[in-house]
Amino acid sequence: MSQDAKGGDVGRRDFLRGAGLATMATMATRFTGASPRAVERFLATRFTELSPDEVEAILADLERDYSRRFGKEVSVSATPPMDDVFFGYGLDISRCIGCRRCVYACVKENNQSRDPQIHWIRVLEMEKEKGIDLAESSPYYDPEQVPEEDFFYLPVACQQCRNAPCTRVCPVKATWQEKDGIVVIDYDWCIGCRCCMSACPYGARHFNWAEPELPAVAVNPDTHILGNRPRMKGVVEKCTFCIQRVRNGRYPACSEICPVGARKFGNLLDEESEIRYLMREKRVFVLKEELATKPKFYYFYAT
Amino acid sequence: MDPDHRDVLPQSSSLIILLILFAGIGLLTIFSIVKGGAEIEWHEGGGLKAFAPEDFPEIEWNDPSIDQLDAAGLEGSNEAFKVAPPPFSEDIFPCTECHAEMEPDVERRVLEDMHDDIVLDHGPKERWCFDCHNVDDRDRLRLANGTLIGFDESYRLCGQCHGTIFRDWRQGIHGRRVGYWNGPKRYLLCANCHNPHAPKFRPIKPLPPPVRPEFLAGR
Numbered sequence: 001m002s003q004d005a006k007g008g009d010v011g012r013r014d015f016l017r018g019a020g021l022a023t024m025a026t027m028a029t030r031f032t033g034a035s036p037r038a039v040e041r042f043l044a045t046r047f048t049e050l051s052p053d054e055v056e057a058i059l060a061d062l063e064r065d066y067s068r069r070f071g072k073e074v075s076v077s078a079t080p081p082m083d084d085v086f087f088g089y090g091l092d093i094s095r096c097i098g099c100r101r102c103v104y105a106c107v108k109e110n111n112q113s114r115d116p117q118i119h120w121i122r123v124l125e126m127e128k129e130k131g132i133d134l135a136e137s138s139p140y141y142d143p144e145q146v147p148e149e150d151f152f153y154l155p156v157a158c159q160q161c162r163n164a165p166c167t168r169v170c171p172v173k174a175t176w177q178e179k180d181g182i183v184v185i186d187y188d189w190c191i192g193c194r195c196c197m198s199a200c201p202y203g204a205r206h207f208n209w210a211e212p213e214l215p216a217v218a219v220n221p222d223t224h225i226l227g228n229r230p231r232m233k234g235v236v237e238k239c240t241f242c243i244q245r246v247r248n249g250r251y252p253a254c255s256e257i258c259p260v261g262a263r264k265f266g267n268l269l270d271e272e273s274e275i276r277y278l279m280r281e282k283r284v285f286v287l288k289e290e291l292a293t294k295p296k297f298y299y300f301y302a303t
Numbered sequence: 304m305d306p307d308h309r310d311v312l313p314q315s316s317s318l319i320i321l322l323i324l325f326a327g328i329g330l331l332t333i334f335s336i337v338k339g340g341a342e343i344e345w346h347e348g349g350g351l352k353a354f355a356p357e358d359f360p361e362i363e364w365n366d367p368s369i370d371q372l373d374a375a376g377l378e379g380s381n382e383a384f385k386v387a388p389p390p391f392s393e394d395i396f397p398c399t400e401c402h403a404e405m406e407p408d409v410e411r412r413v414l415e416d417m418h419d420d421i422v423l424d425h426g427p428k429e430r431w432c433f434d435c436h437n438v439d440d441r442d443r444l445r446l447a448n449g450t451l452i453g454f455d456e457s458y459r460l461c462g463q464c465h466g467t468i469f470r471d472w473r474q475g476i477h478g479r480r481v482g483y484w485n486g487p488k489r490y491l492l493c494a495n496c497h498n499p500h501a502p503k504f505r506p507i508k509p510l511p512p513p514v515r516p517e518f519l520a521g522r
């Protein structure tokens with residue numbers, strides 16, 4: 001429990017381990033020094049079943065915890081999906097140069113652990129001669145300059161499947177697909193069993209094996225409860241299309257940093273959107289189509 | 304005593320000395336690799352060390368043009384986008400500052416006193432300044448049909464030849480956007496990314512690879 005005092009964010013599992021169900025609330029308050037609200041949070045139902053008032057209380061509670069811990073104001077929102085919006089992403093493989101700007105912009109925006117390192121985007125290098133061959137690809141390429149003559153690059157993150165195997169295998173239903181298509185994780189409900197990681201055919205889910213290291217100066221204070229809020233040891237995380245940005249109309253961080261403009265994002269239900277235009281006009285494919293996961297992440301060739 | 308037996312001892316002792324030597328060299332090599340020698344093999348410790356965005360302060364992680372976009376208050380207006388200003392070299396514009404006083408020299412030549420840093424590498428060899436720059440008013444560019452346009456509209460000039468890319472750019476498929484997927488966006492001019500005199504993209508240094516699982520640290 002010493003870690004709780006330091007982190008200010010008590011893990012549900014730590015807690016369950018230490019207390020019997022009947023006296024959980026009082027004991028937790030006494031032993032951890034956490035506010036009664038924080039305790040309620042662990043005992044509450046899962047995020048989807050909370051009342052609006054309960055959500056408000058939890059957000060305020062989290063904000064207080066984080067702001068104290070990082071010594072600066074951190075906001076936590078629960079912005080809901082917009083009506084008539086279903087998100088899709090497009091990535092132009094004919095332009096990507098494999099520079100990994102997107103990888104690190106994602107880490108910065110989404111408060112990933114710096115050490116042990118967690119990257120939600122992995123850029124795979126492939127030989128032009130062999131074409132798309134995941135087995136032969138490597139994320140560890142490190143030449144002086146990119147792109148290299150005989151190679152092309154395929155960045156991979158969560159493919160935001162319509163038919164997502166990860167959400168189906170979760171034994172506690174801590175991960176699900178929202179109305180706008182974003183697959184999210186309730187970190188407070190995740191038990192860290194990692195079933196979803198083995199179910200994901202894209203290696204898109206990542207586990208916090210240790211207490212995440214996130215320096216206070218590096219924290220992005222604009223967070224969403226189901227997205228980039230600071231995580232704890234023992235939970236799974238992954239790309240959420242930058243839920244904290246896109247639900248406010250912004251582009252995801254990876255698409256704004258890409259120096260060659262290879263990354264496109266928008267509403268699949270809007271025929272005039274950039275994403276629909278490229279699906280109409282360009283050669284498009286999805287990864288591992290044969291698995292019928294139906295990704296909303298489309299790779300395309302603009303040229 | 305067997306005379307040959309004498310030789311056995313010196314032979315085996317030299318063998319032992321050799322063995323010790325080899326073991327020593329081997330150990331030293333391993334030691335130097337563990338001590339950081341490996342970083343020579345993976346440049347900048349790629350795959351060994353956990354780099355973070357904070358290690359690259361030279362990169363602008365949050366594009367400041369979002370603030371300008373918000374300040375412009377385009378929300379709900381018909382003006383769906385703003386184009387970034389042309390990337391002029393310092394103190395170069397307006398061109399007429401110098402050129403107004405000068406007699407135009409339309410001779411094709413190697414430029415010497417001014418603009419000698421410009422190396423034309425854009426399409427056919429016959430390409431020349433006045434294919435795009437206007438002779439009489441240097442503050443403007445000139446389309447093939449004679450229309451004069453400002454540098455802030457240079458995409459119209461590029462679009463004359465690169466029609467399909469121009470179309471993709473207008474649709475938001477070619478080039479980088481900053482802003483709102485459902486609202487105002489900041490577009491970039493072709494010249495913000497491509498040097499118009501030599502438009503091919505230059506290769507850049509990649510950010511470091513992820514840490515290999517065997518080197519993942521943590522508490």
Ligand code: SF4
Nearest residue numbers: 096097099100102258
């Ligand atoms: S930032 Fe763009 S070009 Fe660089 S690796 Fe990512 S997608 Fe490719």
